[in-house]
Every structure is written in C-alpha cells, then in structure tokens.
Amino acid sequence: MTTVTGISRIAAARASGQDEWPPSWNVTPHAISTGRYIDPRFARLEHERLWMRVWQVAARLDEIPESGDFTTYEIGDQSILLVRVDAGTVKAFYNACPHRGTALGEGCGHFGRGRIICPFHGWRFDLSGNSQYVLERQEFRDGQLRDEDVALKEVEVALYAGFVFINFDPEAEPFEEFIAPLRALLDDLAIADMRHYWWKSIPVAANWKVAQEAFFETYHVPATHPQLEKTGADVIFGDRVDVEFMHRDVAYEVFAQGHGRFYGGKKTPMAGHTLAEERTGDPVDDMAGHLRLLLEGMDAVVLKEDLDILESLRGKPVPQGSSVQAQYVKALYAEAAAQNRPMPKPKPQILQAWGGEVFIFPNFMILPQAGNAMMYRSRPDRFDPDRCTFEIWSTRSYPASVKPPRATVERVTDGRDPRQVLLIPRQDLGNIPRIQKGLHARGMRHTWLAAEHEKIILNMHRELDRYLRS
Numbered sequence: 001m002t003t004v005t006g007i008s009r010i011a012a013a014r015a016s017g018q019d020e021w022p023p024s025w026n027v028t029p030h031a032i033s034t035g036r037y038i039d040p041r042f043a044r045l046e047h048e049r050l051w052m053r054v055w056q057v058a059a060r061l062d063e064i065p066e067s068g069d070f071t072t073y074e075i076g077d078q079s080i081l082l083v084r085v086d087a088g089t090v091k092a093f094y095n096a097c098p099h100r101g102t103a104l105g106e107g108c109g110h111f112g113r114g115r116i117i118c119p120f121h122g123w124r125f126d127l128s129g130n131s132q133y134v135l136e137r138q139e140f141r142d143g144q145l146r147d148e149d150v151a152l153k154e155v156e157v158a159l160y161a162g163f164v165f166i167n168f169d170p171e172a173e174p175f176e177e178f179i180a181p182l183r184a185l186l187d188d189l190a191i192a193d194m195r196h197y198w199w200k201s202i203p204v205a206a207n208w209k210v211a212q213e214a215f216f217e218t219y220h221v222p223a224t225h226p227q228l229e230k231t232g233a234d235v236i237f238g239d240r241v242d243v244e245f246m247h248r249d250v251a252y253e254v255f256a257q258g259h260g261r262f263y264g265g266k267k268t269p270m271a272g273h274t275l276a277e278e279r280t281g282d283p284v285d286d287m288a289g290h291l292r293l294l295l296e297g298m299d300a301v302v303l304k305e306d307l308d309i310l311e312s313l314r315g316k317p318v319p320q321g322s323s324v325q326a327q328y329v330k331a332l333y334a335e336a337a338a339q340n341r342p343m344p345k346p347k348p349q350i351l352q353a354w355g356g357e358v359f360i361f362p363n364f365m366i367l368p369q370a371g372n373a374m375m376y377r378s379r380p381d382r383f384d385p386d387r388c389t390f391e392i393w394s395t396r397s398y399p400a401s402v403k404p405p406r407a408t409v410e411r412v413t414d415g416r417d418p419r420q421v422l423l424i425p426r427q428d429l430g431n432i433p434r435i436q437k438g439l440h441a442r443g444m445r446h447t448w449l450a451a452e453h454e455k456i457i458l459n460m461h462r463e464l465d466r467y468l469r470s
C-alpha cells in the first residue's frame with residue numbers, strides 16, 4: 001500500500017527533477033544490476049546527469065600541438081571543437097556556427113591564418129571564438145548585431161598532464177577538486193611528458209561501462225590471456241589444483257571522486273618475478289620472456305627499446321644484493337638520461353605503479369610504465385546502451401632532440417581482426433560483446449563483484465550514482 005508520505009515523496013522527487021529509480025538500476029556492495037548496462041533510459045540519464053556535468057578527457061594535447069590546430073570530441077549528441085590558440089591556451093567551443101548551426105570542424109585539422117571559417121556562408125571567427133566577419137552584417141538584428149551575439153560558445157576547459165579536460169557544466173566543481181586524489185601520482189608518473197606513438201579507435205558492441213570494466217582488474221588474466229599467466233591457466237583449463245597465481249598479488253585502491261588504481265606489487269612479471277616452476281635458470285631470459293609477450297601482444301607498456309635494454313644485461317654479473325629487475329630499471333634510467341628523455345620519478349611507489357593502472361573517473365585509464373604509458377577511453381555511442389567507442393593509445397616520452405608526431409587516430413573496423421588489433425587487447429575485445437549479450441538474459445538480474453579484485457568497479461558505480469541521483 002502506498003502511503004500518503006510515499007506518494008508525497010515520489011511527487012517531491014518528480015518536482016525536484018528526480019526520476020523513478022527501478023530496482024534494475026541498483027548497486028549493492030556485492031552486485032551491479034544489469035539495467036545499468038542495457039536500459040536505454042539509464043543511458044539517457046547518464047547523458048544528462050553524468051556526461052553533461054563531469055570533467056572528462058576530450059583530447060590529448062598532442063592532437064593539437066600548434067596554434068590553429070583543431071580536433072573534435074563527441075559525447076552523446078554533443079560535438080565540441082577544441083582549438084589550440086597558443087602554447088598555453090586551448091579553447092573548447094560547441095561545434096556549431098552561431099548563424100545556422102553548421103559544425104565548424106570535422107575530425108581534426110588546422111585553421112590557417114588563425115581563422116575559423118564556416119563552410120556554409122563564411123562567417124569568420126578568430127581562434128578565441130570572437131566574431132571576425134559576418135557577410136551582409138547589416139541584415140541581422142535590424143543592423144544592431146553585436147559581436148557578443150555571434151561569438152562561439154565555450155565550455156569549461158582544464159589542461160592537465162597532457163590532457164584537455166572539458167566540462168559542459170558552468171557550475172561544475174573545480175577541476176582541482178576533481179583531480180586532487182590522483183594529482184601527485186600522475187605528476188610523478190610524468191604523464192604530461194607522454195606523446196603519441198599510436199592511437200586506435202574501435203567500435204564495440206557493448207555498453208561503455210562493460211568495455212572499460214574489462215580493464216579494471218587482473219582477475220581475468222589467467223582465463224582471458226592464458227599466455228600471460230600459464231600456471232593460472234593450467235588451473236582454469238587443466239586439472240591442476242589451486243597454485244600461486246601471480247596476479248593474486250595485485251593491490252587495488254579506490255579514491256574519492258570515483259577514481260581508482262591497481263598496481264603490481266613485487267610478484268608480478270613486470271617486477272621481474274617468475275614463478276619457481278617456470279624458471280629456466282637465466283633470470284634475464286625469464287624476464288625477457290614475459291616482456292616479449294607484452295611487446296608482441298600490445299606494442300605498448302613494453303616497447304622494443306625496453307626489451308633491447310633488458311637483453312643488453314645478458315651475461316653481465318648482478319651485483320650482490322641487487323636483482324635483474326633492479327639492474328633493468330637502472331639501465332632504463334641511464335639510457336633515458338643519455339637521450340635527455342623524460343621519465344617517471346624513480347621513487348619506490350612509482351616503480352610499483354608499473355604494470356598497473358590508474359583510473360580517472362568516469363572513463364579514462366592509464367597504464368604507466370618507464371617512459372611510456374598505454375591509455376584507454378570508453379565512450380557511449382550516442383544514446384545506445386549496447387554500443388560504445390573504445391580507444392587505445394600507446395604513448396611514450398621522446399628524446400629532447402626529437403619532435404614528437406601529431407597524434408592521429410587510426411579507425412579500426414573490427415576489434416577482433418588480428419590485422420587491426422594485437423593479441424592482448426584482441427583477447428579482451430573478444431569477450432566484451434559476449435558480456436553485453438549475456439547481460440540481456442532475463443535470468444540474469446545482476447553481476448557478482450569480487451571484494452578486492454573488482455572494487456574499482458563498485459567505486460565507479462557509486463560515484464556514477466552520486467551524479468545520477470543529484
């Protein structure tokens with residue numbers, strides 16, 4: 001029976017703009033309800049209350065390195081034009097000509113002579129969005145057209161760590177508050193110094209959260225990437241009983257603002273660890289074997305030159321009290337110093353971050369390494385809960401003498417095509433549409449969450465609800 005109080009509560013919620021909240025959208029400490037991934041009404045609510053109000057990565061600065069360079073960012077039905085004005089200034093405009101709405105930029109490019117010119121009737125703007133020229137100006141507003149009537153409309157911008165963050169909401173919380181829980185970590189990891197190596201955009205038949213949550217834990221590694229965790233794979237696919245899993249040592253941390261991270265700890269392959277039974281007797285060989293799987297499987301996180309540095313240690317004695325891993329780190333830093341190439345701060349907690357991930361709420365992931373970083377971004381495809389665009393960047397720092405290339409995106413047509421996507425992300429992308437398909441099952445009301453391995457997922461959904469319910 002609905003009480004008067006109940007009715008008035010619903011009425012009050014409606015009056016305050018709060019929608020009904022079906023049980024299929026609930027989150028508990030153990031479970032995420034499936035409606036959050038498949039319900040078009042939920043996707044609409046996310047658009048209005050999350051994407052239109054949250055700080056989000058619209059671009060890397062190296063997409064628009066020179067004055068006049070532009071790129072575009074699409075979220076839901078909104079398109080934003082990002083323009084490099086000068087070395088320290090980027091403007092983010094609604095991608096619409098104030099005359100009759102024509103999108104002023106498509107993809108990326110360059111506005112020559114500092115002029116943004118609408119392709120329809122030629123209205124012209126400077127790089128800061130001020131009106132420069134209106135053909136037959138006297139015809140508008142009874143001859144009283146003011147420049148401010150026809151200036152380009154801006155959204156909020158924050159430049160940080162090599163990213164252009166934007167926010168559609170002029171009343172948004174300050175960017176500093178949003179990024180505060182991660183700032184020291186990202187600064188020490190030298191993310192600002194990372195530049196384009198390659199970048200792919202992949203259409204994925206799954207909700208944007210399903211796609212990114214496949215990268216929020218290493219619990220999936222033995223089953224999805226058996227080549228990376230052979231002993232674990234033997235437990236899952238063979239007849240072995242439980243054994244020492246390397247990824248059991250991964251540590252997960254969650255922060256305010258929905259952010260999170262995981263990191264490898266001492267016993268992961270990135271830290272040079274090899275399970276006793278997999279050791280060959282040559283520690284360089286053992287470590288190189290793991291790094292080669294990452295190089296060949298991703299061409300990110302471990303680059304060819306990193307493996308070459310490790311191989312150069314072959315046959316060299318390891319000083320008393322040191323390890324191959326410590327010698328490798330030393331050699332990486334020595335080589336980078338010789339090239340005058342920026343590197344993360346070599347503090348213990350930063351070295352620990354290698355082989356892990358930093359998650360920036362709501363949809364950006366960074367896998368930091370020595371002098372390089374892999375990055376992921378997951379975005380809804382307009383308002384379709386079953387489709388998203390998943391992007392992968394391989395970035396690296398460059399020697400001071402080398403001018404990094406302008407970042408350009410390669411559009412992948414099929415994420416499961418070995419000619420377009422390397423093995424490790426392809427293994428992940430193979431699962432993602434299957435997860436989405438399963439989430440539609442009427443016998444499936446919610447997912448189950450592991451307390452540690454999947455805590456970044458829970459923290460993300462709780463923060464998402466903070467946006468959706470306010």
Ligand code: FES
Nearest residue numbers: 097099100118121
């Ligand atoms: S729509 Fe841009 S000048 Fe007319």
Ligand SMILES: [Fe+2]
Nearest residue numbers: 214224225428
């Ligand atoms: Fe994976």
